[in-house]
Amino acid sequence: MxxxxxxxxxxxxxxxxxxxxxxxxxxxxxxxxxxxxxxxxxxxxxxxxxxxxxxxxxxxxxxxxxxxxxxxxxxxxxxxxxxxxxxxxxxxxxxxVAEEYPIALKEHGVEFLMDHRHLWIRSPRQRAILKIRAEIIRAIQDWLNNESFTLVDPPVLTPSSCEGTTNLFHTKYFDEDAFLTQSGQLYMEAAAMALGRVYSFGPTFRAEKSKTRRHLIEFWMIEPEMAFCAHEESLNIQENLLSHVVQHVLKHCEAELKQIGRDTKPLENVTAPFPRITYDEAVELLNKEGMEFKWGEDFGAPHETKIAESFDKPVFITHYPVEVKAFYMKPDPERPEVALCADLIAPEGYGEIIGGSQRIDDPELLKQRFDEHRLPKEAYEWYMDLRRYGTVPHSGFGLGLERTVAWICGLDHVRETIPFPRMLNRLYP
RNA sequence: UCCUCCGUAGCUCAAUGGUAGAGCGGCCGGCUGUUAACCGGUAGGUUGUAGGUUCGAGUCCUACCGGAGGAGCCA
Incomplete structure (x- = not known):
């Protein structure tokens, strides 16, 4: 047999x-x-x-x-x-009968293992991580499909920046300039106006010279977008989705978590609802903890870690100053200097794993934002159209897959969360 | 782009400015319950590159190349 x-x-x-x-x-x-x-x-x-x-x-x-x-x-x-x-x-x-195998059953350096990533993934530990990654993807898709979300695939080749902030990979599109997508979000807003609740799952690209344990040049995002959905409801969706994912992995990947030596105690705790604090409260918390921080700045990695340490679950930080966030985020009507947005910070120092917001639905305000951010309106006419033809309150968020895998697996670097990581100075194998 | 650290055998690492070594992996031999098995033998080197200091440089100095960790940016 x-x-x-x-x-x-x-x-x-x-x-x-x-x-x-x-x-x-x-x-x-x-x-x-x-x-x-x-x-x-x-x-x-x-x-x-x-x-x-x-x-x-x-x-x-x-x-x-x-x-x-x-x-x-x-x-x-x-x-x-x-x-x-x-x-x-x-x-x-x-x-x-194989030739002499390069990876011995002992410790190796990072560079050597990365050069042999195509063989390294055969090892029990790497296999377990890739199994958990696949199970996380399955759990995300199961939950979203079950909640009436429709999978929509945004383009990878785009004519311009989605957010205008980070450096994009440039390429030629015959005689035109084109860029690899850094986010499918704007397209997902269009899709939400067509299908109600949608999500994308695909690779995104950032030509940033980031060199930390939390960054990849090519990484995968899940980007849900919901029509007729305000900020608060989006947070509910985020916490329910993520706690489903964590509990699913605990249930279905027991052997793999054991294989990689993950302490599952902190994960058992990850059930909705998650704590929510405002940006104002986070600033206060930092100052009380002895970290000097001025209102109006964006948090750095050490700040996020400090804030996360005060909670034993992922924590939402809401209502950031409008200036430090993307142009499309809706200002709080009660307090226009802050946005209806939230970052979800994972525990144990893994940093931001979700960024989301309610989007601007008012055509006049959106036009104003384009001017303030000096974005070329012609390139975004189609995006403006979404506000001209039946605009509705809508919200969405982006979940970073590799950071989520790193956190759930308890890894110290995202390079182990993806089969063939693309990093600064790493395009091989 | 900036800061810090590291480049020695296939791999992981030793070596006061004075003869380059060990473990693992390879090969040969031994062992009937091994768990990164163990024991004996054996082969394996332009010490990242280029200069410099010195009687003498793996070791000290300069530049470059490669890598790691962090910052910024972000998921």
Whole structure:
């Protein structure tokens, strides 16, 4: 019976055949232990010299780390095995005896591992992280689909900046200039006017020379946008979405979280509602904690960490000064100097994982903002149209996938959260 | 772009300005329950690059290249 390691428990006492790679091998004169992996899991194959043919014994002996093979054996329950099962090997068919494998089973430096990222992802830890990443994506999409959101894909090639703040990757679009998207948001606003509740899931690009553990040049965002939705309701959606994601991962990725050594205690706490403080209160908190901070500035990473430390859940910081936020954010009617916006700061120093706001729906005010920010109105005529033809209150937010994965996995750098990270000075492999 | 630190064997790291070494990985041998197995043997080097100081530089100085951490910007 041909099967995979994750289904091995169904075949106790039976002979199975699996395609696998040799992760590691230990042997003595008359017994060999093959550490096998097939992508779905890990299992140990046991060969006893007396019980196999000399040919099989020798073929097993010649296998090197990461050699590919078909292995046949009888499944046996064994308390000594980490997974609870072992394979008593009866036959080994090498597909390829691998060349000397660069990644030894020991510690390596970051640069070396990044140069070998295409092989590094085979390791148990990296595999677990990528599994959790996929499960986080699944949980996000499940929740949104269930709440009547429609998936809409915005373009990657765009004629101009969405927010006009960061540096974009420039390219040619035949005779025109084009840029890789830094956010699908403006397009999602158009989509929300067509479909009500929408979300996008795709890569975004920032040509910033950022060099920190929280930054990638290419990263993935989930950007929901909701028509007929005010700021407060958007926050409710955000906290419900995120607590669903965290609880889903706790439930479905127990083995993977254990594999990477994540302390799950702080995650169990992550249930809606999340604490909400205003920008004003955050400034006060910082000053009380001895960090000097003037009203009107934007928070830096140390400030965010300090604020997050005061809470044991992700915390919303709302009502930032209009000046430090994007042009499209709606001012608070009660207090026009602050915006109806919020950043969600993750605990444990992982920083901002969501940024969102209610959008300006008044055509006159939006026009005014274009002037204040010196944005070329011609390029945004289509965006203005959304306010001319049946404008409605609407809100949306962007969830940074890699920072969310880093936080949930407890990683110290986002480079491990994505299969092939694009970073400053890193385009290979 | 700025600040700090680091470049020595395939990898991880040692080496007072005075003969470049260990562990892992490789290869050869040994071992019937190993968990990054262990034990013995063996091969493996233009010390990031280019200058300089010195009787003598892996070590000190300068520049450049590469990397790490952080800042800014942001998710």
């Amino acid at each position: 041909v099967t995979t390691i994750n289904k091995i428990s169904e075949y106790v006492g039976q002979e199975v055949k699996i395609g696998a790679w040799l992760y590691n091998k230990r042997s003595s004169g008359k017994i060999q232990f093959l550490q096998l992996r097939d992508g779905t899991g890990f299992i140990q194959g046991v060969l006893v010299k007396k019980q196999v043919s000399p040919e099989v014994w020798e073929q097993a002996q010649n296998l090197t780390q990461e050699s590919s093979l078909y292995v046949t054996g009888t499944v046996r329950q064994d308390d000594r095995a980490p997974s609870g099962y072992e394979l008593d090997v009866t036959d080994v068919e090498p597909i390829q």
